[in-house]
Amino acid sequence: MRELTFTAATREALTERMAVDPSIFVMGEGIGPRGGNFGTTLGLYEKHGPLRLCDTPIAERGFVGLACGAAMTGARPIVDFMFLDFILDSVGEIFNQIAKMQYMSSGRLKMPVILRGCIGIGSSAATHHSSSYYSVFAHVPGLRVIVPSNPHDAKGLFRTALRSDDPVLFLEHKNILHLKGPVPDESDEYTIPFGLANVARVGRDVTVVSLGLMLRRALEAAEKLAGEGISVEVIDLRTVAPLDMPTVLTSLKKTGRILVVDETFAPFGVGAEVIAQVNERGFDDLDAPPARLNGAHTPTPYSPTLEAAVVPSFDAIAQAIRDVVAA
Amino acid sequence: MRELTFTAATREALTERMAVDPSIFVMGEGIGPRGGNFGTTLGLYEKHGPLRLCDTPIAERGFVGLACGAAMTGARPIVDFMFLDFILDSVGEIFNQIAKMQYMSSGRLKMPVILRGCIGIGSSAATHHSSSYYSVFAHVPGLRVIVPSNPHDAKGLFRTALRSDDPVLFLEHKNILHLKGPVPDESDEYTIPFGLANVARVGRDVTVVSLGLMLRRALEAAEKLAGEGISVEVIDLRTVAPLDMPTVLTSLKKTGRILVVDETFAPFGVGAEVIAQVNERGFDDLDAPPARLNGAHTPTPYSPTLEAAVVPSFDAIAQAIRDVVAA
Amino acid sequence: MQVIRQTEEALARSHQAGLIHGACHTYVGEEAIAAGVCAHLTHDDALFSTHRGHGHALAKGVPPRELIAELFGRVTGCSRGRGGSMHLFSPEVGMMGTSGIVGPCILQATGAGYTFKLLGKPHVGVAFFGDGASNNGAFHEGLNLAAIYQLPTIFICENNQFATEIAITYATRNADIWTKAASFGMPGVCVDGNDSVAVWQAAGEAIARARSGGGPTLIECKTYRTRAHAEGMRDGGYRSAEDVEKWKARDPIKMLAARMPQEQAEFAAIEADVKALVEEAVAFAKASPYPDGITATEHIYA
Amino acid sequence: MQVIRQTEEALARSHQAGLIHGACHTYVGEEAIAAGVCAHLTHDDALFSTHRGHGHALAKGVPPRELIAELFGRVTGCSRGRGGSMHLFSPEVGMMGTSGIVGPCILQATGAGYTFKLLGKPHVGVAFFGDGASNNGAFHEGLNLAAIYQLPTIFICENNQFATEIAITYATRNADIWTKAASFGMPGVCVDGNDSVAVWQAAGEAIARARSGGGPTLIECKTYRTRAHAEGMRDGGYRSAEDVEKWKARDPIKMLAARMPQEQAEFAAIEADVKALVEEAVAFAKASPYPDGITATEHIYA
């Protein structure tokens, strides 16, 4: 199969869809002639012009609110934040308006808005360019929250987002954006539904649940542990809201042990929610306490030595898996 | 002991402290001559004038950012949002600036800001006047998050907040604000530290962890269940960040069963975090799956019939306790 | 204006009677603005408003019975009982929603203008908001975006002099809000908000310009609310009784009537018709059922 | 200006050499502004800046070695390696911080003004921000708050014509940012941002007024950055090479030198001194240790 980067994969989905759906437009800083800070819209301005590839002033709250009103009246806006950190000034528009609009209107308005941005710690981007707020957005009813770990999934999930009538947070880890992976030909119109996790590796002894960059690191750790005789099943959540617990629980039934590996903060995070649901729906399958491994609960430091210390490393993941197996 | 409302209790703490600390000032809409929408600052304008009781335009982001800069330069701002819902436009200032300022400056700046607002569902306030985002704020490092359940605690915790060099979210449920409870005389300078839960009722059979309005409802349910021969221990978290897990775990060791009752959303919420920590640190004490009971995962509807349906009722709490005991 | 006035007065009475469960901000004294602007709009034009939105909903075509039923929390309300006073939705007539949060309607109307321009439709987006909202960042960002993209969006600032109890002269050192349009290179207009004909004229020009690709306009309507900020709230201390009386004398309904002395009979007939309409609407609302609690979590997702 | 220029050039070279791990936005071409403003400030005045903050930190008194070490990620950096280019803190000299987010510095400087007014101190808060920030809601809310409370805060808008690659003439229909002060009833001033004397004069007046209770001022400095938005980024497409050359000819250092032809020797001596200073600073930074990973979670709470 051909190989594409994340960015090329989602750009293909966007290009394809913009050609057939004139209600789609993209807003953001530098997504016009420049093609996006990360190349998310490269080449599209030349095709569709400034109304559909709309460069904006630095007014995140403003253009998110604009996107809300546009979606209420029949357009399909995509807001491209480059770094997700810049979303915070628009949280009022997202929590109080976008997430609630379908509900407040008793389903008479739809809210087909995609909010995309890159997340994650790495490259000394420092604390204002390293955040991943997916747990925060998943706490709030009304939003879909997507965190792909490979280009294939990114494309399939982005295609679903482009057809969704719900608001979607589409979040890609900046340190894997440029990595290539197999993606089917353009003629293959596969989509991936929200709320369907992927069993990224089949194993017997322990279930590791992860997402995004950490999923990839967990897969590497699983590979290494295979050499030690530990058989690790790795589940890629792919979407944080909805959360595919049936897939997790099926795996747990087999392995009896579970570890959630997540780059972001532990408190009130993905691990907490997965573990709470495991307790509710799979307690009797547990042969050991369910565990989580997270990045440190701290703002992100700049210096490479500090930065490396706040993210779960390959070694820390491998050790956490061994610990769960031994527990 | 004399009885005061929540509002009177925190106002006493504020009055007392403003008299001795000239760096304290309050900002908000209507907290000047009007004395606050909920009476939080009644009588203080007459004493201290417009600079220390500062009425604002409707510019939540602006005055939260102002408070941040004021705290960086030696003042102690208190931002009074009336309804916490109005905080959302200032989330960028809170997450990226206020919460990170001490860290970014390597501890050379302090951040003594209090952000207060009322929370909770009730009185058909509808979806823009009913939110409680404590789980969201507790996910982010750098913030203290306080949710008192009675006037005594409100005063003691507010006193601590008034001396804290960390940013504090001080959140009071609007449906209990006006309720009276015993509060020691003004001469009693008690404070309550952050991160210390309160065993609100001693019991044997099951631990119920709660906070805010739900804590009171849980206590009532416990009372009723005592008549059914079920002995319920009720723990009032009081602060969501930090979370006092030692108190919870000590209780669990005794009872072997635990239920978290919380008005707000289950996913990525207080119950999830408490249960995850119970799994990590008290798994062997569990005689039954730890459980949680939450409000519905939905925007808040207006009509009383709908509104009542989205909050855990007295009956639902009692039944959930019975279920955990029977499990 | 009669529909708005009489519905509001019925709502105020109903609030006192305990029939309204949540907040209720009336529009009494400001009716000329909604009436004057909405006279130019069709159901395809998109209106966005804020906490004081009853008048806008009615002027845009929401029947009084649906508005009253909504405030009574009934399933027959325009938001099916989910919304209440501050969350009025009737997309069928282009009433795209009110908000309990000050600010967003400005941005959403800008977004509606964006859709209409993108899809080549001749409609306009209209935002109604108070003087209080003009000091909010949403005003700055929304007006600027509408200006640079030259969107068909009309910004109606209802300057009733106060945000709750905070005077606009306290909240800004430049209380001529229309002059702020200059920051965005946008036309700014000031009208007497109690003069329905003046509002109608100014709105007509701005809307015609917007429909023909001439971009957005900010219209400041100087007005006054003659009831308390919200029903049940005190209304003293921050403004004088004389001021209230002075403005009551400038009642927009009376002002229109005074303008057309030959039409007194017509006005009286309208008043009587509306009285019957509103009475029927209250009865309808009272008789309507509450929504079933089991439906409380419907419509969160598409 | 020499300290800023030469430090920035050293940083640009270091970036190419891989010594800087994260972003690096240089201030080359805009030095006259920081120099002209900060000449009026003491360490008790509070300065707040944004992603392009090296020049402000240096002008406020942060030694080049601490700035360079910070960008090299060393523990001897002004933020102890926690911050990097966009998070420069040195409260000891009144450098209260830069931010990777556009906008907050405007509000924080307003807050500093509030503290100084509240506590009766004669200091000022100063915000430096770009043209891009002027379209953000923080500009509207911050300037309005400073105006209504008459705070001792100075707003320095560095209009270098672009926000990354977006021209200010695209991002607003009124690119004369100083005129927007009128919305807030605040004095607005426009100066040639490449003329250090003109900046120095305008800032001096505004700061003196602020210190004596006369309230805030907005000063727009028209200028240009002559390097790419950030080191390592392309710099084509959105602006012409001729424009860059035209502005290079208006180099603020050369302009000052041209003004005082009799001081050539002095200027040359300064240039040489600074060269030595910056070389020493780079060496110091290179020799400094990285922070210990174990300290990564310190200082989150007081």
Ligand SMILES: Cc1ncc(C[n+]2csc(CCOP(=O)(O)OP(=O)(O)O)c2C)c(N)n1
């Ligand atoms: C963001 C936000 N902050 C505060 C409030 C509380 N609030 C409700 S109405 C109001 C005053 C609004 O004043 P204005 O915009 O002038 O409208 P008016 O009530 O005068 O029609 C305030 C502060 C709110 N609804 N939203």
Ligand SMILES: Cc1ncc(C[n+]2csc(CCOP(=O)(O)OP(=O)(O)O)c2C)c(N)n1
């Ligand atoms: C809120 C926010 N949105 C977007 C960005 C990304 N960004 C960084 S610098 C920049 C351009 C800033 O332009 P301007 O304010 O004119 O400053 P200049 O770089 O020209 O000095 C942008 C958009 C950001 N840092 N913060």
Ligand SMILES: [Mg+2]
């Ligand atoms: Mg008003």
Ligand SMILES: [Mg+2]
């Ligand atoms: Mg610029």
